[in-house]
Every structure is written in structure tokens, then in C-alpha cells.
Amino acid sequence: MKFLSKYRRHKFATPMLIVIALSTLGFTFSAATASPAKSELAASAKSTLIAEGKEIFLKGCSSCHGLNGEGASIAPSLIGVGAASVDFQVGTGRMPMADMSQQAMRKAPLYTEEETAALAAYVATLAPGPASITNEEITWERDGSTADGGELFRNNCAMCHNFAGQGGALTKGKYAPTVMGVEPKHIYEAMITGPQAMPVFSDKTITPQEKLSIIKWIKSAESEPNLGGASLGRVGPVTEGLLVWTLGLGLLVAIAVWLTAKSR
Amino acid sequence: MSARERVAGTVANYVDERTGSAKWLKKNLNKVFPDHWSFMLGEIALYSFVILLLSGTFLTFWFDPSMEHVVYKGSYQPLKDVEMSAAYASALNISFDVRGGLLMRQIHHWAALIFMASIVVHLLRVFFTGAFRKPREFNWILGIGLLTLGIVEGFLGYSLPDDLLSGTGVRIAHAIIQAIPVVGTYLSFFAFGGAFPSELFIPRIYVVHILLIPGIMLALITVHLMLVWYQKHTQYPGPGRTEKNVVGYPLMPVYMAKAGGFFFIVFGITALLGATASINPIWLYGPYTPAQVSAGSQPDWYMGWLDGLVRMAPPWETYAFGYTISWNILIPGLIIPGIIFTGMALYPFIESWITGDKREHHILDRPRNVPNRTALGAMSLTFMIVALINGGNDLIATHFDLSINQIMWGTRIGIILLPPLAFVITKRICLSLQRADRELVLHGRETGRLVMLPHGEFVEVHEELTPEKKWLLTQHEQAAPIELELVDQAGVRNPKTFRAKLQARFSAANAEAVAKPTAQDLKQLENEHH
Numbered sequence: 001m002k003f004l005s006k007y008r009r010h011k012f013a014t015p016m017l018i019v020i021a022l023s024t025l026g027f028t029f030s031a032a033t034a035s036p037a038k039s040e041l042a043a044s045a046k047s048t049l050i051a052e053g054k055e056i057f058l059k060g061c062s063s064c065h066g067l068n069g070e071g072a073s074i075a076p077s078l079i080g081v082g083a084a085s086v087d088f089q090v091g092t093g094r095m096p097m098a099d100m101s102q103q104a105m106r107k108a109p110l111y112t113e114e115e116t117a118a119l120a121a122y123v124a125t126l127a128p129g130p131a132s133i134t135n136e137e138i139t140w141e142r143d144g145s146t147a148d149g150g151e152l153f154r155n156n157c158a159m160c161h162n163f164a165g166q167g168g169a170l171t172k173g174k175y176a177p178t179v180m181g182v183e184p185k186h187i188y189e190a191m192i193t194g195p196q197a198m199p200v201f202s203d204k205t206i207t208p209q210e211k212l213s214i215i216k217w218i219k220s221a222e223s224e225p226n227l228g229g230a231s232l233g234r235v236g237p238v239t240e241g242l243l244v245w246t247l248g249l250g251l252l253v254a255i256a257v258w259l260t261a262k263s264r
Numbered sequence: 265m266s267a268r269e270r271v272a273g274t275v276a277n278y279v280d281e282r283t284g285s286a287k288w289l290k291k292n293l294n295k296v297f298p299d300h301w302s303f304m305l306g307e308i309a310l311y312s313f314v315i316l317l318l319s320g321t322f323l324t325f326w327f328d329p330s331m332e333h334v335v336y337k338g339s340y341q342p343l344k345d346v347e348m349s350a351a352y353a354s355a356l357n358i359s360f361d362v363r364g365g366l367l368m369r370q371i372h373h374w375a376a377l378i379f380m381a382s383i384v385v386h387l388l389r390v391f392f393t394g395a396f397r398k399p400r401e402f403n404w405i406l407g408i409g410l411l412t413l414g415i416v417e418g419f420l421g422y423s424l425p426d427d428l429l430s431g432t433g434v435r436i437a438h439a440i441i442q443a444i445p446v447v448g449t450y451l452s453f454f455a456f457g458g459a460f461p462s463e464l465f466i467p468r469i470y471v472v473h474i475l476l477i478p479g480i481m482l483a484l485i486t487v488h489l490m491l492v493w494y495q496k497h498t499q500y501p502g503p504g505r506t507e508k509n510v511v512g513y514p515l516m517p518v519y520m521a522k523a524g525g526f527f528f529i530v531f532g533i534t535a536l537l538g539a540t541a542s543i544n545p546i547w548l549y550g551p552y553t554p555a556q557v558s559a560g561s562q563p564d565w566y567m568g569w570l571d572g573l574v575r576m577a578p579p580w581e582t583y584a585f586g587y588t589i590s591w592n593i594l595i596p597g598l599i600i601p602g603i604i605f606t607g608m609a610l611y612p613f614i615e616s617w618i619t620g621d622k623r624e625h626h627i628l629d630r631p632r633n634v635p636n637r638t639a640l641g642a643m644s645l646t647f648m649i650v651a652l653i654n655g656g657n658d659l660i661a662t663h664f665d666l667s668i669n670q671i672m673w674g675t676r677i678g679i680i681l682l683p684p685l686a687f688v689i690t691k692r693i694c695l696s697l698q699r700a701d702r703e704l705v706l707h708g709r710e711t712g713r714l715v716m717l718p719h720g721e722f723v724e725v726h727e728e729l730t731p732e733k734k735w736l737l738t739q740h741e742q743a744a745p746i747e748l749e750l751v752d753q754a755g756v757r758n759p760k761t762f763r764a765k766l767q768a769r770f771s772a773a774n775a776e777a778v779a780k781p782t783a784q785d786l787k788q789l790e791n792e793h794h
Contacts, residue, residue, distance in 0.1 A: 102667070146342045154428060154550045158558040163428060164548045168559025169658035173667035176559065220342050221548075227359075228370055228542030236429060236558075238656040240543050241565025244377040249308075249385065251533050252378070256304040259522055 046121065053122025056115055060096055069126050074100065081193065082129020083120035088189040090116045092182070094196075102173035103196055106182075130192050133185045140184055140215040149217025152210055156201065164234040165221055170197055180222050184215050293516035298499035302389045307523060308382035311530040312375045313485065319372040320474065326362050328354035329424065329470035331463040340547050348426075348551035351466050355425035355546055371538035376418050378534060380566040383411050391611075391641050393628035395498045397621075401612040403491045406484050408609045413481050415566050420473040422544060422564060426466055429544075431552025432561045435460065436574070443593035461554050500628050501739045503732045507626045560658050569648050572655030573600055576676045604644075618770040620746050632701070633740040635694035636774045642690035643683040650679045691776075698778035701737045704729060705781045706789055738780050745775040 007013060058067065064075035071077030078085075089095040090111055094104035111119065120132050154163065160176035162168045167178035174197050179187060191211055194200035206214070232239040280286040297303075330350040336343050338353070339360050358365035387407060390396055396404035419437070423430040438460050442448040457464035496510050505511045513519060537543075549558065563571050573596035580591035607614075615637065616622060631638040653660065654675035661668040708726035716722055729737070748768035750758055758764055 147344050147346050150342055150550060151346060154556045154558070158428075158550075158556060160559050162560050163550065163558035166560075167662060169661035169668045171667075172669050173661070173665075175662050217342065224342070226542055227547070228366060228545055229540040231542055231545075234545070234548060235659055236560050236562045237544070237564045238560075238562050238568070238659050240377065240541075241568065243537070243541060244374065244381055244565070248374070248378050248533065248537055249381045252308050252382070252530060253301070253305070253385070255529050255533075256308070256526070257301040259526060260299050260301045260304065 049118050049121045050125055052115075053118035053120070056111065056119050057122050060110075061119075069123060078123050078126060080127035080129045081123065083124040083132035084130040084189040085193040085195065086120040086123045087116060087132035088186050088193060088195055090119055092186055103175065106177055130189075133188055135183060135185045138184055138188050138212060138215065140212040140219070143209060144212035144214075144216030146213070146217050146220045148210065149213035149215070149220075152206065152214050153217050156206065157214070160198075162235065165218055166234050179218050182218075184219070187215050187218060293514070295493070295515045296510045296512045297497050297515065297519050298510060298512035300500060302393075303497065304526060305382055305386040305389055307526055308530055309379055309386055310485065310489075311527045312379040312382060312534065313481070314527070315375040315531055315534055316372060316379060317478065319368050319375060320478075322368045323358060323365075323372060324474055326354060326358045326365065327351070327424070327470075329467045331426070331466055343547065343550070346551065349466070351424065351426040352546070352551045355427070359547060367535075367538055370541075370543050371534055373422070373543045374537040374541075375534045376421060377543075377564065377566075378530070380411075380414050380418060380564075383407075383414055384566075387411065388641070388645075392631045392638060393498070393500075394625065394634060394637065395628055396612045397625040398612075398616065399495055399624050400491070400498075403488060403495070404612050405609050406488045406491070408605065410481060410484050410488065412605060413477055413484070417473060417477045417481065418564055419567055420469045420477070424466060424470060424473060425544075425546045426552050427546040427549040428552050428556055428558055429546075429549045429561055431461070431554070432557050433563055433567075434465065435554065436571075439590075439593055440597040443590045443597060445589055445594070446587065461552070496626070498626050498628050501630070501736060503735055505627060507624065510626075562656060562659075565652070568655035569651040570597065570601060570655075572651040572653065572657070572675070573597070575657060576651075576654045576672055576679065578676075618767065618774050619743060620767075620771065621743065627739075630740065632694040632697040633742075633777070635691045635698075635776065638694050639687040639691040643687040646686035647679060647683045650675050650682055654679075695776070695778055698780070702778055702781050705734050705737050706785060740780070742777050742780060743775060746771040 057065075057069070061069075061078075064072060065078050066072050066075075069078035071079075086095075089104070091109055091113075093107040093109040096110060097104045098107065109116070117132075123129075124131070153161075153165070157165070157179075160168055160170065161179055162176075165179040168176050170176060176197070182190075188211055190198060191201040191206065191214070192203075201211070232243065276286070328350045332350040333347055334350050334353050336346050336348055336353050336356065338344075338357055340356055343356065355369075358369055360366070390404065390407070419433065423434050423437075438452055438456065441452040441455060444451060453459070455465070455468075456462035457468070497512075499505050499510060499512070502511070550556070562568065574593065577592040577596045580595075582589045582591065629637075631641075654672065657668050657671040657675070660666060660671055708728040711725045711727050713725045714722050715725055746768055748764055750761065750764075752758065
């Protein structure tokens, strides 16, 4: 209070007070009036996005999924799949499909991130569904636990995706793809949308916190060096048997031939 | 005499005066062994067994065969604070916190795979060359026993760490035991000391794995080798080689050096694999809990054919008198392996019954000269390979973009159609090779040199084979089939008609051959030419 008592009789005190009062009033007013204008701008941006998305949809997706995403004999309905599903399927290059094989496979995405976002925004307008997620939103590095994630992965994922996330076979040519080298947001979106043969892991089955742990374990397995030498694909004893019958026994027999060759 | 020789002589004399070893050593060090690369396949098995004993002993220093629940605190971070059995934790400890532990684990496991693979190729060599014939039938049976024990020993060995993959295997073994009609349930309770998963199984199989089976195998290997020593080694046909001699090199120094060196080569290659290629990465599998199973769970290769048979079995079950009989496990898991191993063990006796040949044989057969046996071997091998392929059907499906259902149906049909096809094709190839041999002996090698005779005729020059080569191609005997006597000279009907008919029939099939050239054939040919 020493500062105020010392300067309150200062000749600039009154003008300063007026300036402070006026600017507070002015900034408050401008802030209060500006916000509706901003949201209006966002809304118009969003509607442009949806319009763009619809345009892409009509060009690239509607021939199979129908003009309004209602589906057809060769493709499922997209009503209610949500933006998360679009972000996963299009963002990992699975959609549009390269051919009508058993399962859409991962490949280089056809659409840019902006186009994917537009498509997601459009499909989300068809009916409510899970919203898409950004990599920043899922804080797996901070909130996940590798050991818990490993347990969860072995309990829920390994029966299809293999113990080390290398993928595995399903019936009739379908397969669970490898989860190595997949963006965290796509892993998360796959869990909440259940693409293709995969079941949906709702937040009741696996809590969001647990989902982060699973992602953390997958990322840890991805970056884990091959501790025992060449990994042989991390697919179990089949490749080990293959190596022993080719290189192992091949070398040994070749040496046996060499050891006895001199006597001929 | 140099000082060194004098010292060596004194020592040798000292030992000889007390043990009388000089005479025995002189006799045995001069023992002759024939030289051929295929005779060293059994040696690979022997040496990998030694490596298994050494590396296995190292692993027992740290392995704790206990199912006690512990919380992992070791240095492998992704499993930190995970609950697991003490067995799994100690296997992780060996892998990450014992110096050289992971290398030793990997050497032990690679040596096990090499051991089983070399037993199989050794067995194939013995089978296809007819080395199992009299007097070596017992040694053949010992070999089948070692193969069977090796499969069990390997399975128990990789089950010990109590990881997710091996636990799945134990679960399947449990199911196979349960599939035995009537007593299955009791047997499974007896083996596991209760319901699955059991706290007692790992400690029990540990004792069986490190003491019982290796002890029996060591004894069997000793007898196996003593019989080879006593009966002497077989040899391939060649000039100067008879049923009464062995042509080769003496044990000392030639075989001492070769065999000793080969041990270190086998050890070296096993260590190379152990140091550079990951095997059974248990830390990736995670600890076993019955609730979990991984995609692509496979056994080691020597169990793979069994897994393949179980995988292709149709879901047959019958329910009778209050019991369920799971044919889908019983047939592929117990009945077919039982038939295969019994058939293998009895094969020497079956063959000698068919041929009626009760003589001793020390000269090996060339596979082409025994078409039926060779074809039978190819047939069995085809069966095993088809089964083995189905054991890895899920990996084949993902890696070659195939449907697992198609592979399963392919192998279901293939396992019935392909073995007989392999039999027929192999037999035809053998007969064709016999025909080629006959042509070679009679007409010599085609040189590709064309000569124009004075009257304008073109002929190709055939180079006559050396006498040694001719002998090699004609030394085998071609026995006539056993004649069926339905009625004897007195007009009495043969009381063993069915057996005799069967024998005559097999014998006729067995004796099918392209007649080897005789001296008469050659003479006749010469007369035609001149």
C-alpha cells in the first residue's frame, strides 16, 4: 500500500486512472462482442469443410458406399460410423480399397490430412458416432504404463495380432495386421471403432487410460531392440525351424562333405 | 630316445602295468571306419547332445523350477512389476541378468533343434541305405527310442520357462492326455497333480527333463555306439569292399582328428546361431496365464507335424455311455503317431519277412536298387511334410496372402493323395535309374563325339566305363520273389494260405526291378557289334 499512498496525490494519478478504466471497459467490450463473430467464422469454416468432404465423398466413395453413405451390397453403410472410423480407414490408406479382396490392407493414404479431415467431418454429419482423435490428444507417453499395457495386450489383442503385435491369420483369407509402425491415434481409433474383423473395445471393456497403456506397450515393443540377435520376424518357432533346417544343418552337412572329400 | 619320449614311455608303461590297457588300446585305436559324409550325420547328433548337457548344466545353476507367484523386479523394463511364476522370472533372469545367460539359453535351444534335425537325417540315411538290416535291427529300435525321447525331452525343455507360448503347448498336451478314452481324465490328474493349470507340473517336468530322460538317453546312446563298435560300421559298395571286411581309415589318428575337429565345428556353428539369431524370446511371449493365447502359437519343428495333424482334424466327437470321445484329438494326437512310430520300429522285421532274407548285411544298398523301400520312405516323408506345412498354416496364410481354410483343405486332401503319389513316382524314378545304370554298363557313357565312318555312317562314340564303375553298378543282388505254394508236393493245402499269399504279393512288388546286365548280356552285345 506504500506505493498507492505515496503516489495518489501525483499529478498523473487522475489521468492514469481514467486510462485504465477506459481500456478495461474497451477491452472487455471488444472481447465480449468479438467472440460471437469468431464462432460464426468457425461455423462457416466447418460448413465449408463438410461441403468439401461431401464433394470428395461423392467423387471417391459414393460409387460403393452410396450417394448418401447408405451402403450397398458391396460396401457397408457409413451412417453412424463417426469421424474416428473415417480417420482410421482413410488415414491408414485402407480406404479407398485397391481391390475387392477379403480385407482392405494398409497402404500409403490416397488423401491428404486435410482431405481426410473433410471426409471425416462430412461422414460425422450423417449420424452421431465416435469423433476422430489427434495424436496430441492421446497422452500415452505420460499416462500409459508399459507393463499394464503388455498384460492388456496379451489378454485382448495377442490372440489375433500375435504376442509381439506382428499380426496373424484369421479365417478365409482375413487377417489381423501388424500393429508395428501405426500412428498412436490410429491404434486408438481402431480400438473404439472396430474396423473390419476387429471387435469394438468400448471404454467399458478397456478404459481410455488402459487404451493409452496398450499404445505405450506397442510403442515399446516397436522400439525394442532384438535382444537375442536376428529377430526372425518375432513369429515364434516356425522361422527358427526353417533356419535350423537350412542354414544350420546345411552348414553342418556341407562341412561333413568337406571333411570326407579328401579321401576320394 | 629323447627325454620327452622317455617320460611318455615311462608313463605309458606305468599305466599299462596296472591296467593292461596297451593291448586293448592297440586293438581299438586301429579300428577302421569307412569314410563318407553321410556317416557323420549321427555324429552331429552325438555332439549336439554333448553341447546340450554342457549348456543345460549351466542353465540349471540359475533356473528355479517353481510355480511360486513373484513380482518381476529384474532389468527387462516392459515386464517390470508384472506378476509371474518364479520359473518364468528366473528364465528372464538368466536371459538378462546372468552374464552369458542369454547366449547359453540360445545355444541350448539351437543345439536342441540341431540335435533333432540331425537325428532325422541320420535316420533317413540309415533307412534309405538299408543299414537297419540284420544284424542291426536292435540298433534301429534304439534309434527310434532316442528319436521319441528326444521329441519328449525337447517339448518338456521348452515348456519349463512357463511363458505364454509354452504354456499353450502344455495346455494342448493336457488336452491330448485327456483324449485317451476312459483313463484320460485320471491320467491328466495324475500327471498334473490336479486340475490345469497346476502348481506341480513345472517342478515335475524339470526333474524329468534334467535327470530322467537325459539319463535314459545317455544310456541308450552308449549302447547305440557300443553296438556300432561291436558290429562294425556298414560301408557303401565299392571295389574291394565285401560283407566280411571294412575299408576305411583307422581311428587313430585319422578319425580321432576328424571326429574331434567335427565336434568343435558343431559347437562353433551352434554358438554362431546362439550368438546371432534369436530363439524362443520368452520375454516377448510374456508369462503364462490360461486366459491368454497368442496368434501363431506353434511348437518347435519336431512337434510341428503333430500340431499340423491336430489342426487339420475335422471336429469329430462321439458321446456314448456318459463319456465323450474326442476323435479330433485322439486320432491325430495319439493314434496316428502311435501307428507311425510302431511301424518305424517294426520296419526291419517287416522287410525281412517280405524278402525272406535272413542273412547279415554290411554293404549298404543304393536306394534305387531297392525301389519299394525307397518309395515307402518318400511316402512317409511326404506325409510328414504335408502335416508339418499345416502346422504352420497361419504363418503361411499371412506371409503368402492365402486363406487358412484353403491351406487346411489343401493339406487335408493332400495328406491322403500325395503320399501314395510320392510312392508311385519314387518307385518309377528308381526303376528308371536302374534302367539308366543298365544302359551305362552295356553301352558306356555317351561322349557327344560324332565320328563319320569311311562308308559315310555317323556314329556316336561311347566311352566304356571303368571296371570299378561297372562293378559298382552291377554288384547288387536281385532276389527273385518268394513263390507261393498253395499246395505242397503231397497235395496238402498250405495251412498258412492267407499269410503266404500276402507275403508272396508283397514280395512280388518288392522284387520288381530292371534286370541288371549279366556277363552274358555283355557277350551277346559284343557279338552283335563284331
